[in-house]
Amino acid sequence: EDQVTQSPEALRLQEGESSSLNCSYTVSGLRGLFWYRQDPGKGPEFLFTLYSAGEEKEKERLKATLTKKESFLHITAPKPEDSATYLCAVQEIGAAGNKLTFGGGTRVLVKP
């Protein structure tokens, strides 16, 4: 059974204090790993898709990396507007309905 575990559950940062979020996964064959950002009371917003170990993608202050067992979301010099819950999800090769399996999320609070 697919498992996705995110850590830490919550992260408090000072503005400018860089940090990393972890997403560990167990899947038979990875089709893709997805990162989403979710603001309170809203639907998740797509950030990145990673397909194979060694792949990296960047967007503004965010950088996602992938290994065979985990993915990291690095937040460089965060600003208060980066405060959100970050969700990780995996899609397994051959998954019924192409469904995604989500982790529990990491709540990030960036204080000015």
Place this chain on the structure above:
Amino acid sequence: DGGITQSPKYLFRKEGQNVTLSCEQNLNHDAMYWYRQDPGQGLRLIYYSQIVNDFQKGDIAEGYSVSREKKESFPLTVTSAQKNPTAFYLCASSREFGYTFGSGTRLTVV
């Protein structure tokens, strides 16, 4: 602009009542999904549909029902059999990789 529209944004239900949550997409996506999100927990799959007139149970389908009569629409009914329906419900659609999400419906049982 293409997207997914969920309505209503907030919904209150009395115990014993059925309620239906609306989800409409104009992205021309074949697959649609319903997830439930509880505080501090990840998204859990309720039902999904890959084509019109066909749908499959997800991990927590008990107490829920769906229909897929049109490609654009995938309504979710929360029945009185659902023991703990208070949650944030998210609809999503997909062409192949990843999802596009709606803005969610917060259901509260009063």
